[in-house]
Amino acid sequence: MYKDERYNNLKASGMLCLCVAGEEEQQAQSKKALKKQQKEAEKAAKKAEKQAKLAAEQQEADEDDFAKDRYGICPMVQSQQKLDRALVRVQDLTPEKAEQQIWVRARIHTSRAKGKQCFLVLRHQQFTVQALLAVGDRASKQMVKFAANLTKESIIDVEAVVKKVEQKIESCSQQDVELHVERIFVISQSEARLPLQLEDAVRPEGEGDEEGRATVNQDTRLDNRVIDLRTTTSQAIFRLQSGVCQLFRDTLINKGFVEIQTPKIISAASEGGANVFTVSYFKTSAYLAQSPQLYKQMCICADFDKVFCVGPVFRAEDSNTHRHLTEFVGLDIEMAFNYHYHEVIDSITDTMVQIFKGLRDRFQTEIQMVNKQYPSEPFKFLEPTLRLEYKEAVAMLKAAGVEMGDEEDLSTPNEKLLGRLVKDKYDTDFYVLDKYPLAVRPFYTMPDPNNPKYSNSYDMFMRGEEILSGAQRVHDAQLLTERAMHHGIDLEKIKAYIDSFRYGAPPHAGGGIGLERVTMLYLGLHNVRQTSMFPRDPKRLTP
């Protein structure tokens, strides 16, 4: 038909002469073409019929849809207008707001149609509320159908009346109220097929196996991190992590510390050349900082006395373990002391205890929420913190049947066993191990004054895993050079570092913790990727 129309038009407009040349070809193909045309004509006729029918039905439907302007898909919010509308948060929907008509913006958690009614569960962060849409004088059949067909995770604006319920709605966080929907509009629609279901992502491991329901494995979660982070467990974990960071800052600021920012692109590897990322730096290359160690110390030599810094740390360690990441957030402390490095240990342990107390007292809701999916023992600690010496630890391990040398470093299984022994005797998940052997510590560690085989260094453990490594630093340029040479380090590369101690340096000590590891161990989780929003490890670079 289309072809014929054009032909007719051409004819009419007098441009037929141009088509004369083609006409013979057309005649040759005319039989085939005719048949084709006939078939197409039939098809088109059928289509037209269908469309006419649908249009007729639609018209009918439209005629009956009195609620047509109370629902729909909004055009994309491009800031077309500034509505002076107050949106109430789901967590504020309480019986006090009963009978009020309010607007709520939330995600569709679930939607279920039952005849003339549609039950929606709306979710905002950890809070859910039930909403009801029933066919009546305010809502039409089409409106209820529209609501039932909305895809999960879509963001909607709902105008509703808050109603009190007699029977508590157990499955929602807001158990005493429900919403009776008047208007419902879609702000952002979600695709129908979700890569993972949120109920599955929150299900505890054991329960999934028992009842044959799915749980989501870690790789799927990490690949679709944006959706995984919406679950109540993830929200709780990262709010708690934010609390850790905030308590760290608050406690140290109250102790008179100054927050500093150190450079992450540096010229020399601070901890040793093996585990460092190289970046191209114009015509040469540079490294990504493995720790803010060197710069913290330079700040002390610059008379800042007590400093701390929060920033990324890059370790190119090819370890695929449950507790290693290639990039993590380091919370580092450095402090000048008067006569004994224990002053610094006391300060650091007190900071940790204040963090634990703050979490225990202010984040119980979050801890309980995480425990629902990942049950664990509550975290126990002593105040003041327990401090054991390395020799005691070795004696305890030997008494428990472990064979090790007096100057040997603790292997990971030994650390875990020691953690259990300490928990048995003192009932604490957090303790300090002091006076490590000198041979296993970095070159800038101050040796013990009474016994050259040991050093003024310490490690702190949570639930049997190491979270902090620290020591009194060598603040004498001469001794530092000797120690560096003893460890076979190229003096040229650390010249600037050694120079900073040549013009009067106070005795100082410090240490650093990993934010993700501390959160993981406090909550009793088993993989550091659960506490890192977008984790980086040797096998993962996105998202």
Add this chain to the structure above:
Amino acid sequence: MPMYKVKPVSPADIKIDLPTCMYKLPNIHAQGMNCGEHALQNGEVDPALKALEERQDEVLRRLYELKATVDGLAKTVTTPDADLDASTLSRGPAESVFRATADLDSLLGKDLGALRDIVINANPAHPPLSLLVLHALLCQRYQVLSSVHVHSSVSAVPPPLLSCLGPRHIDSYARQRFQLGFTLIWKDVSKLQMKFNTQSMYPIEGEANVARFLFRLLSAEPQDPVLATQMDCWIDTAVFQLAEGGSKERAVTLRSLNSALGRSPWLLGQEFSLADIVCACCVLRAGQTTSAPANVQRWLQSCQNLGHFDCVYPLLQ
């Protein structure tokens, strides 16, 4: 001529249980049978049976002898043997109570290079006063590293409890310089608990039992068994009747304390001992010491004069 043969109605060899209560007659049909069975009824005894009976008698006799011996022993234990005069029992060597230093290695096990740390978990609502007194005594004899911790199960502890072990030792940063560790942890526990060597020792529960353990470290236990028993007796009285008993039991105990203290300056006689420590602490904790009988008050004053109880009084307020 073959006769009509009737099939036997019953099998020939049926076993019949003859009744044993009836008089037995010899079988008149069979001959040469053993007449032993009925013969026994006349009082004659079968030699095999006789031997068995004799053996039984022998065994019974030996049993009776043993029983008699045990009874005799029991009597000597529960009541003083008439031959043994208790009043002539010599008291053990007059060791002045806290002068000898014990060999810690023999008491607590070989030193593996680690500080021997005694860990005591106590509820801040019931501070263990007698253990504080013993701590003061231990500090006089050994180099003790004392520390007080608050466990995370307890939210706050009044300041006097934090300093109950006295000021921190100057050398407390060097743990190896000490012979003994005394770590007191204020924790939400129902019963006081002591842990020492978790690999080989069960935790010890109860203030009295921990007190006995610590007292042994001072090697000041009375060598004389009678005195040792009396000491244990007083400790149990203090714990069960003074501390945990009702007001009637307390009154009774105070009266018996009063009468005991009327005879000698201390509960066990001339020497100050663990009995005095535990009883005094229980009396002090029960309160109302001004209304206690005269001897008891004098005795409490003597305890205070010794100086070991200085750590206790600040906690009584």
